Amino acid sequence: MKRNWKEMFEKFYDLERNPFNLTPDPSLFFFSEGHEEALSRLMYSVKQRKGMVVLTGEVGAGKTTVVRKFIDSLGSSFDVVLIFNTFLSPKQLMETILMDLDIPHKQSYSKARMIRLLYDYLIEQRRLAKTVVLIIDEAQNLSPGVLEEVRMLTNLETETEKLLQIVLVGQPELKDLLLRRDMRQLKQRVFLHYHLSFLSHNEACSYIQHRLRRSGGNPDNIFTVEAIELIARASNGVPRLMNLIADNSLITGFARQERPISVSTVEEVLTEMGYDVKLGESLWEG
Ligand SMILES: Nc1ncnc2c1ncn2[C@@H]1O[C@H](COP(=O)(O)OP(=O)(O)O)[C@@H](O)[C@H]1O
Ligand SMILES: [Mg+2]
Incomplete structure (x- = not known):
C-alpha cells in the first residue's frame, strides 16, 4: 500500500525515484x-x-x-x-x-x-x-x-x-x-x-533543483520558485533539513494534486513540522 502511494506521487510529479531520500547517495551528490x-x-x-x-x-x-x-x-x-x-x-x-x-x-x-x-x-x-x-x-x-x-x-x-x-x-x-x-x-x-559549512541561499535553491533533476523531474513543474526559496530559507541551507521539508511538501502537494507545489503548501508543511513561518524562524537550532 505504502509502495503504491510512493509510485503514485512519483508518477504525478514525473519522477523516477524519491528525490529527497535520506541515504547519502553519491549519484545525487551536489557540489556546493x-x-x-x-x-x-x-x-x-x-x-x-x-x-x-x-x-x-x-x-x-x-x-x-x-x-x-x-x-x-x-x-x-x-x-x-x-x-x-x-x-x-x-x-x-x-x-x-x-x-x-x-x-x-x-x-x-x-x-x-x-x-x-x-x-x-x-x-x-x-x-x-x-x-x-x-x-x-x-x-x-x-x-x-x-x-x-x-x-x-x-x-x-x-x-x-x-x-x-x-x-x-x-x-x-x-x-x-x-x-x-x-x-x-x-x-x-x-x-x-x-x-x-551549510549551503548559501543560492546553493540551497540549486541543491533542491539538482536533486529533482537527478531524480528525473523538471523542477519548474514540481515546485514554484517561491516554494523552493522558502525551503532554502527555512532550512538555513542544512541539506538534511531541506530533504525533510521538501519530502513532506511532495507528499502534501500530491495529496492536494497540486503541481507545481505552492509556497502556501510549503508554509503549511513547515507549520506542521513545528516551525513558526510568521516569525521567520528557522528550523535549524545551531
Ligand atoms: N553535497 C550533497 N549532495 C547531495 N546530498 C547531500 C549533500 N550533502 C548532504 N546531502 C544530503 O543531506 C542529508 C544529510 O547528510 P549527511 O551526510 O548524512 O550529514 P552529516 O553526516 O553531516 O550529518 C543526506 O540525506 C544527504 O543525502
Ligand atoms: Mg553523518
Whole structure:
C-alpha cells in the first residue's frame, strides 16, 4: 500500500525515484563550494600521503555524504576501512581494522601483535603501490583511549611518508576534543582540518533543483520558485533539513494534486513540522 502511494506521487510529479531520500547517495551528490572543497582536500591529503586529516561539520551538513563520495572517487589503488561504530575499545578498533583488511589474526593476539601485523601489511601494500585509508565517522564519540590508539597508528611510517592515511569525521565537538590539553599530541599530527559549512541561499535553491533533476523531474513543474526559496530559507541551507521539508511538501502537494507545489503548501508543511513561518524562524537550532 505504502509502495503504491510512493509510485503514485512519483508518477504525478514525473519522477523516477524519491528525490529527497535520506541515504547519502553519491549519484545525487551536489557540489556546493564547501562540499567540493572538502572533497578535494581529502583527495589531496590522502593521495599525497599526508597522514591524518579531520573533517568537521554540524549535524546534517553532509559529512557522511562527502565520505561516501570520496570513497567512490578513490580508484582501485586504495584500500579503505570505514568505521562508524565509534563506541569501540582500542583493541576492538585494531580487530576491526585487521578484519576489514583481511589480515589473518586471532582475537587472542595482543594489541601490540596486531599493530605489528598491520605494519607488515602496510609495508607490503606500499610495495604494491597501494594506499590504505582508515576513515572514522562520528569520531566525536571516540574515547580518549581509542584516540590515543589512533595517534599510535599515525606513527606507522617510513622515513619519507605516512603508511596509513587517517580521516577523522565528526561533529564540531571533535574539534573541541582535539583542543583539549591531553589531546595536544594527537592534534599535532593533524595535517589538515576542514570545517564543512551549510549551503548559501543560492546553493540551497540549486541543491533542491539538482536533486529533482537527478531524480528525473523538471523542477519548474514540481515546485514554484517561491516554494523552493522558502525551503532554502527555512532550512538555513542544512541539506538534511531541506530533504525533510521538501519530502513532506511532495507528499502534501500530491495529496492536494497540486503541481507545481505552492509556497502556501510549503508554509503549511513547515507549520506542521513545528516551525513558526510568521516569525521567520528557522528550523535549524545551531
Ligand atoms: N553535497 C550533497 N549532495 C547531495 N546530498 C547531500 C549533500 N550533502 C548532504 N546531502 C544530503 O543531506 C542529508 C544529510 O547528510 P549527511 O551526510 O548524512 O550529514 P552529516 O553526516 O553531516 O550529518 C543526506 O540525506 C544527504 O543525502
Ligand atoms: Mg553523518
